[in-house]
Amino acid sequence: MLPKSSKYRAIKTEVDGIVFPSKKEAKRYGELKLLQRAGRIEGLTCQPKYELVVNGKKVGRYTADFSYFDRDVRKMVAEEVKGYHVRDYALRRNVFRALNPDIEHREI
Numbered sequence: 001m002l003p004k005s006s007k008y009r010a011i012k013t014e015v016d017g018i019v020f021p022s023k024k025e026a027k028r029y030g031e032l033k034l035l036q037r038a039g040r041i042e043g044l045t046c047q048p049k050y051e052l053v054v055n056g057k058k059v060g061r062y063t064a065d066f067s068y069f070d071r072d073v074r075k076m077v078a079e080e081v082k083g084y085h086v087r088d089y090a091l092r093r094n095v096f097r098a099l100n101p102d103i104e105h106r107e108i
Contacts, residue, residue, distance in 0.1 A: 010083060014108040018046060019075040025081045026066055028108055032066060032079075041077075048078065053093050064105075076103045 010022035016033075020026040035041045048067040052060040064078035078096070082089075097105050 001047070021081060024083060028079075028081045034067065036068070040072060041070050044068045050078070050096060050100065052092070052099060054095070054099070059095065060092060064090045065103070067103075070104070073104065077106055078103050079106045080106060081108045 008089075010024075013020050013026035015024045015026045015029055017102070018029070020029060029046070032041065032044050036044050045067045046065070048064050050062045050064070051058055052062055062078075066079045067083045068077055068079075070077050078100075080093075093105065
C-alpha cells in the first residue's frame, strides 16, 4: 500500500532529525544553516509561534516556518516558504505584520 500523498502533493523530508512538510522547506533549512555557519544570520529557529493579540484579546496564532536574526539588515526575520496559500494565510500574515512592525516578514 502506498502512503497517502499530502493535500498539496508535498513530500515530507527529514533533515537533522527534523521532519519538514515539503522538500522545498527542507532545502531552505539547509540554506539557512549555511548562512548561520557563515555568520550572516544567527538564532535560527524552526516553526516559531507568535500569539496574535489585539486590544488584550488573543485573536489567533501565526506560525512561521523559520525565524532568525539577519545580521546584514540588523533585524529579526520571520520567514515563510510558500508553495500554496491556504485559506486564512493572508489574514494571519497581515495581522502578524501589523502587530510586529519590528520583525521583517519574508516569503520565499
